[in-house]
Structures are given as structure tokens and as C-alpha cells.
Amino acid sequence: MINDYLKYILLFLFSVLVQVLIFDNIYLIGYVNTFIYLLFILMLPIEMNKYLVLFLGFILGFSVDLFNSTPGLNASATVLVCYLRPFVLNVFSPRDGYESNKTPSVKSYGLYWFIRYSLVIILIHHTFLFFLEVFSFTHFFYTVIKIILSSVSTLIFVFLGHLLFSGK
């Protein structure tokens, strides 16, 4: 139990710090933004209290905002995916439902399930955040390409991070 708390505190710190200290400092090409911090939301236990998830999502996004001088931006996108997460989990639920005490991981429900679940969350988050960031539809196609390429990049790194943290 204590071990679990410790694991999620570590995961939170890892997600925020790797995001703001590494990924936000690396410029690949203008199109690719990686939001590794979603790893934390994606890996929270399936049956965790949804209000708690909402609250943690706000804290997570706000922490990233503090480092980036963008108050509210990451927080609002993260809170949105936290709100939608129960519905997404519902859509992808296995035929006989989720077992209790399982985390959303490849080990529990398979690679295909994990990729679909993660990709939907990532796409919603990126679409909301990028359009909010430019606050107009003038660069519509540029923004769409950015959403797609960034989602792929985030998915890859979230997958790698998930392997790191679901080892135990």
C-alpha cells in the first residue's frame, strides 16, 4: 500500500520533471511537442476515485504551467482528459469488464489495448491544448499536422515510460 503511494509520487515527479527539464528544452522540428507528463494520468489505477483523478490532473498540469509560465494551459487540457478518462476506459473495456486492482498497462490488457487507450487520451489532450495555445483556426493545417506528429511522439515516449514504471 505504502509502496503504491510511493510509486505514484515518484511517477508524478518523474512525469513533471522529465517534461519541463528535458522535453520542453529540446527542439526537434517545430511540429513535434512531446507531452510525456500524460504518462502519470494514463497509468493511474483504473478504479481510482474519479474526483481524485480530476484533482491530480489539475495539480499535474498546473505544475508544468508553473515551469513554463503558461498558467492554466496545460492544467485545462489535463483536467479535460481526466474528466473523459472514465468514458474512454469504458469504451475500451474488455468483454468481462476490468478486474479490480489492475493498472492500465500492456501487461494487464495487452499492447493493442494500451495503444488504443493511450492514443485516444493523447489525441484529445493535444487537440485541445494546441488549439487553445494558438487560440485561432488560422493555422488550421499546421496545427493539425502538429497534433498528429506530436501525438505519435508522445505515444512512443509514454510507452517507453510505461515500461519503466510497470516493471513491478
Next chain:
Amino acid sequence: MNSLLKFILKYLFTIVFIFIEVICFVLIFSGNDYHNSKYINSSNAFTANISEKWTNLTEYTKLRSINDSLAEENGRLKDILEKYRRDNIPSIEGRGFIYSSAKVVGATVNRTKNFLTINKGLSNNVEPEMGVVGPNGLVGIVYASSDKYSSVLPIINPETKISVKLRKNDYFGSLSWDGSDIRIATMTEIPGYVDVNHGDLVVTSGLSSIFPENIPVGVVKDFYKDSSTEFYTIYVELLTDFNNINYVYIVKNLNYHEQEQFNYTADD
């Protein structure tokens, strides 16, 4: 009453969600106001401290390139100094700007609204609205300061507007960034009859009270003339490499308040 309670209970999750989103949007829109967002930015001691520790830790891997760039800059400055000495220009007495150095401890480079964090703040006499330049060229403007750190609005943020000119013929324009490529900014307001070429140097105009005149900003990479307005849109390749920015100088205008006062009365 009972049905209202039922309604609230039924949609409580959504209501809580909307409530938090409203808080987020209030933060976003108060943060957009240039003068209003003094509190939630990267200059706060907590996050800036973490960023600084990390920078100190990882700086060793970059020391060689930092050394090279500082040595190169020293050479350039010695050159200029020598030129002044040869021309026998008397020491500049009533100088208007003073420079102090700072280290970049944090940066975002691939967002639309990018910011830098530097390790100098109010206790080092660094205040909002001061200029920031790097070894190669212009970087941005101090945006908010805490006691020990400041948040900098770099050129690569769409809210930044810098008054610039073409070095060779002194035509003034305005430089801004469109949110895509961190190497390229856009210069506008140059009339169509002006002679513009690839490789022309773009420097600060000296019209604002933030930067002195003739600080290098970038070189003309590409340009086209808008047929309806007869004005150029010029793509300027920035001299500052935001992907590799370590040390900067803060430019303080000693006459800033007088000049601003003057501009203010002139506007009336």
C-alpha cells in the same frame, strides 16, 4: 428542492469538472495580460530553483561549446574596442545602458508561447521591461521578476514585438514570431520601394527605450512583396540559437523612466 439536489448529485462529476476548467480559463486569460501575470510564471523561487539545480548538473556536458562561444564573443568585443581605440574616441561619459550577465536556467523552445528563466531578479536590480541579449544577438525582454529569478519573453513568443531596422539603410520595421520555426522571425512594415537583399543584417532600431540601437537580431533569409499593400514581409533568420542558449546579458537603460515619461507625455 429535492429534484435540484438529485440533479446536482447526478451531474456532480461534470459540475466539478466545469468548475475546475473555469479556474483554468481564468488563469489563462489573466496570464495573457502582459502586466497582470506577475505571480504565476517561471520566475517563482520554487520551480526556478529546481531548474537551476538541473542546469548546474547538466551544464558540464555543454562547457566546451559555452567556452567557445564566450571566447568568440570576447574576440569580437576586443576587435570593436581596438577600433574605438584606433579612432581615438573619448571614453563614453554619459552612457545610457549598462549590461550585467545572467545564466539561463530554464527554457521552453517548442511551445507557441515560449519563455526563458534566468537566475537574476529584483535583488540584482533586474526588473520587467529590461532587454536581454545573448552572445550572438537579441534574445528578448524581461517579463516578470521575483527576488532571485526572472522570466524572459523571448523573440520566439508571439506576444513579443521588437522595433528593428535594416542596418544598411535604416528603414524601420517591426519583428514578431508566428509560432512555428524558432530560427525564423518575421519583419513587417518595410515599404515596397526599399532595397532588400538576402543576407542583409537586421538590428534593433533604438526607437524603444528597452534596447540600444544596432544590436544584431538576424539576417534576411527570404522576402516577398504583398501586392495589395506594397509592403514587404521579410523572413529573418535569428542570430540567437534558442536551442542552445546558456548565458545572456541584461541591458538596463539608465534613462528608461525619463524616456518612458517623455513618450507618455508625447502620446497625450
